Amino acid sequence: MSKAIELTAAENPEELLKLKVTEPKTWAAGIPAVYEAGKDVLKEDGVIRGLTALFHMNKKGGFDCSSCAWPDPDDDRSPIAEYCENGAKALAEEATTKKLTAEFFAANSVADLAKLNDYEIGKKGRIAQPVYLPKGGTHYQAISWEDAFKKIAAHLNTLETPDEAAFYTSGRTSNEASFIYQLFVREYGTNNLPDCSNMCHESSGTALNEVIGIGKGTVTLNDFYDTDVIIIMGQNPGTNHPRMLTALEKAKKNGAKIIAINPLREAGLIEFKNPQTVKGFLGFGTTLADLYLQVKINGDMALVKAIEKLLYEMELEEPGKVFDQAFIKNTTSGYDAFIEHLKNYDTEELAEQAGIPLPQVKEAAEMLKNKSRIIICWAMGITQHINGVDTIKEMVNLVLLKGSIGKPGAGLCPVRGHSNVQGNRTMLIYDKPNKKQLDKIKEVFGFEPPRQNGLDVVESIKAMHEGKLKVFFAMGGNFLSATPDTTYTAEALRKMKLTVQVSTKLNRSHFVHGEEALILPTLSRSDKDMVNGEAQFISCENSMGVVQMSKGILEPISSDLLNETQIVCKLAKATLGSRAVVDWDKYANSYHEVRNAIEKVIPGFEDYNSKVVKPGGFYLPNAPREGKFETSKNDGKAIFSITNLPVHQLANDEYIMTSIRSHDQFNTTIYGLDDRYRGIHNERRVIFMNENDIHNAGLNPGDKVDLFNYHGGITRAARLFIVVPYDIRGRNTATYYPETNVLVPIDSVAEGSNTPTSKLIIIKIRKHSK
Template identity: 75%
Template sequence: MSKEIKEQPDAENPEELLGLKLTAPEKWAAGIPAVTAAMADIVQEAGFVRGMKGLFKMNKKDGFDCSGCAWPDPDDDRSPIAEYCENGAKALAEEATTKKLTADFFAQNSVADLAKLNDYEIGKKGRIAQPVYLPKGGTHYEPISWDEAFKKIAAKLNSLASPNEAAFYTSGRTSNEASFTYQLFIREFGTNNMPDCSNMCHESTSFGLAEAIGIGKGTVILNDFYDTDAIVVIGQNPGTNHPRMLTALQKAKENGAQIIAVNPLHEAGLMGFKNPQTVRGVLGINTHLADLYLQVKINGDMALLKAIEKLLYKAELENPGKVFDQEFIASNTVGYEAFLNHLNQFNLDHLAQECGVPLTQIEQAADMLKDKSRIIICWAMGVTQHKNGVATVKEIVNLAILKGAIGKPGSGLCPVRGHSNVQGNRTMMIFDKPKPQQLDKLKEVFGFEPPREHGYDVVESIQAMHEGKLKVFFAMGGNFLSATPDTTYTAEAMRKLEMSVHVSTKLNRGHLVHGDEALILPTLSRSDKDIIDGKAQFISCENSMGVVQMSKGMLEPISKDLMNENQIICKLAKATLGSRSVISWDKYEKSYDAVRDDIAKVIPGFDDYNSKVRIPGGFYLPNGPRQGKFNSKDYGDRIGFNIADLPEHHMAADEYRMTTIRSHDQFNTTIYGLDDRYRGIHNERRVIFMNEEDIQKSGFKSGEQVDLYNYHGGIERVARLFVVVPYGIPKGNTATYYPEANVLIPIDSVAENSNTPTSKLVFIKVKKHQEPLITAVWSS
């Protein structure tokens, strides 16, 4: 007897189809279907009583901050019904689930078997209920005590030849308090190796805005949306990624604002909104959102912005002083004439061709903006995750300063952050490239000399793992493997580690592709009660618009063997640093107030932190550009016009541009379900959206199975077994979901200056699916 054995998919990228069902894409978001979907998840995972108890406290002034996106809560009254969105409810369902993973679960399920599951199946197993350890050569995670876990990690860290042989990752869910103690421990240990999720998303924003205006954050507050004349939403899909933003857009429309949407795909949440908290929404009455929808090619944004600016300049020449804010330009900028000379080099027809938008539509956009000065420009990863991401952010700044649309009410720059405290992490000094004055302050307050050498970011950490320069990887939250680019390369790197450690609430693929030894340390979620010495505690978070507010969990944890993130850090610090530490870790471990007292000594804007954070709704951090005070890198109190060329795209005749996107049933790498109802996708994630003409031209048909290939740097990367779906996307452009397509994103394809992976533009070839080759034959 003989049997042919086919090559199996790697554990980091399982390949299977589930049975795709298609419906027509939606032209509006939310409504009663959103309520139904949210409630179904809550009841299924947490039960009605527990789930509703959590929902009624989510995003309330006396409740807890949603662990999903970083969209701000209203400063004034908040909804008595639901201050959350569908995806926020699904995020709560994930963490409030009553399912839990005990020692029995890990004894019955090997790491290899768990790795065969898809990401949705892994995530739905439940909350991790106790610390577990995978010994070298082991096949199953085993229970371990907290003390023994800390001893093992500390022993490994202290055995390293240099602190720089360890890297410490942070996800956006980590609180201000835990972020501060985390970076303090890492720096006292002796390294700045602090890769974080900002490196993969808005790093281009942080870098570009910091250089241009002096702060790597946006300049608007939520109330600006209610008092503006125009909103430009570019490279962002609020209906799926920041659904509560739809309410702000709706209110802006009701107050007379016009909205311009810029996106390669027609997205339901940019076209219409049925607000389920209003009678009109319940009755199915749709608020039309985008007055103009500009369907750009992938990475056509720079050409589009330049075309709009050129048309505005033409209008300014016809009506001097009526289109550009000459007073603002004269008082606050540098390089205006050089920028105009640069614009004159471009041909409008060529710019229209490069961005893929008909010139007549670009002219409409310019007409909508030319008589307005109260303009808000919003963007997300559709702008930042490109090679020219930093330059495009600075081009957005160019447009804003031409119109004087910054530093006054109803105007400004609005990068919309993806994770609920990703901005707070950076404020708390989670950064591989700290400023000298920040390190000086740490030395002044705590008395130790922090390392001055820059550390590794995400991409550099993966490369260092491959090269054997990193031995230990510690992750404070997140799903590092699935979130990062070049999945196969990253998995190979992770397997070269001597130890990998993850602080987590739920199981994910990052736990299943590991170092020689691996540990999972289970922590409390945002909605969990955090009790220290019998007293309920609270943490704090910073949203996209610089508001810091308290977050107080109120659900009973699913296990008594969980520990909050701050306690995990403090106990690890004591185990690792011992008597050589100069920091009072015992004090921090027992009191968030003690942590906040010292944050106030170190971080600007946090004076009297413990008092201000107790004010319902929190407080705003200082933001100079919001008040019209700038501090650019090269020009001090003036903003320099940035001069950038158009990006060049060198493609073979049979190549397509590919962008990775979220489905509506996921948040980052957490998969809530297998439907993307706004795009008409049901029970499947391995799909590739293509223009119908491209499908016909290539000899494919709807529903055909294909494989996707990338050949960057002469290396073949392949994502097998995807289903072709016709969709409204420009010719030559395609879209796929991440993390399934992250295997195609080259590790060395990064944004200039920010080093962000170019997840929004990869060049691929699409070929008919080929079954894996037969690699072995055995007989008996």
């Protein structure tokens, strides 16, 4: 291993800035959001370029925001701004006029760039040309596209087996590029397709596929406007999906009640000041949560069981009035066994385990008692636990008891993070494809795809360590910062013979690399995509199964960029050569032809090219919306599940830590150093603690501490954090990721989905030692 690689940092610098703490906000958005949204765009992109892009983002005929996957309205879009503050910040970074050429890389070594924090790295600008880091090199240097493809192909073709390569996918990747990517990987000969779903909603897909027959949500955006109760669990929409606040506001105006369930009191669940209304502009807001249940970290399953037990007791008093017995009889299986299991629980004990006073649990049950139009939403606060799959199954149990699925205003809503992460999976980006999918690929394209399961994210990292992988190719994303056990993952990546990153801008994964490394620059969502003189458009799928077109409108910052589909097709030609069966030139030259191919392989995409250009796009088939459940039992019924409560035993000096985003952040991209909703300014290295816990540990607010995890007998350390008192349950703490991903053990994963348990880590806290 070269000295240059040894000196390259694996994570953010362990240094503090000048923290300022203010009172947490009790409302979200308002005029400050408007100011923050516009500030970055104008600074990075200029007035004309910036405002032009903002006007077209998320509009019909415009381009999809590269941030979250919250759906656009089916009807009229906002004439003012169909985007949120974080969407504008995402646009500012991708539409910036700052560009990184060979001269930049010649002047900045990999080791020096790694010393920057993630915020500084992201602000450097767009990568303008392909660059290459040779073995033992200290600086990336220019390389032609042709030579880059030859180099990757040479590595891939000298492997003993295709299974020695892994091909990662980020949620930014379009439907077209995702489909072509998996097609190349499978013609090359492997199913090693780890993707960002493995780390976020894999638990959702695993649970929902098993019990309702589809790994997606069952509601549409319009269902939010026609419902009685919305339950929001393990999700902070004010920061992670701000456009959801508008839907919640409309739901409230139409009479819906909202139950918020979260370990922290979040501004975006309390009140929303809509800056696009006169009322909101003047500073008046809409109260969102009618009932705020501040659970212990991972107390969600206990809370749902407590509510179910109370509802069952109400049903015994008024048979047929609380549970939808006709729905249960005709549309579900396993009800009797579920009820027998539920009887074993004591409601008071469940409430205590959840961390919620029993009267509040009873209030929640009363709100649901006579309602059937119920929507349950959730995100990472549910999925990234060892029992994440079972907690989602328990939430489905509640919906089935109430008959709250397959009807307007009711159903399940896993709120996806990245804008096309759901579309990636629909496009067959999956390490465990089924026989029917593979048979269809063989039928349409004429080659035999590999049949054995590939590697997911956690399995890929372990395989790197074990020497079973030699080449790692990433289609977007920031793999190092997104994954668990940062030091372990960095060691794994450094064992690779070659790492390749398809990127729009710099991130930390470019500095933690294999013996050789390549960065391949690609177009962003807002860029014009011209192929052979013809403007192309891509398509994406949002959280609610709507597929719509996305067409960039800005001039790219460099003429030396390729779109993702071209990158894959050119790599396929270089790698497969004469043994290729697929006509890669055809797909490189036209997204239209790619969509024709998708139509032949994936159900629901009939007349793809015609339907996708219609304003607002089209909905994919969703059987549970129609009351049909195509589970493995093949009886057309949804399945009640029997789940068991998790047990967490803490030593006297141990705490549970959950990782969260700041408001100035999207996934691993850091837009700024403030988290104004939580009152944190100019700092990210903080740990939120219960005030009594601070006192009992002999600490004071503002103390500098080090955090440790000892899972599996291994010491993991995240050093130099500042203690901040916050409204959170005792022995529970919260920190920002990716700074504390180093504490997430590679072997701590959700049962059934293999998702890293980033939302529940056992830590010890010590005063900082230099």
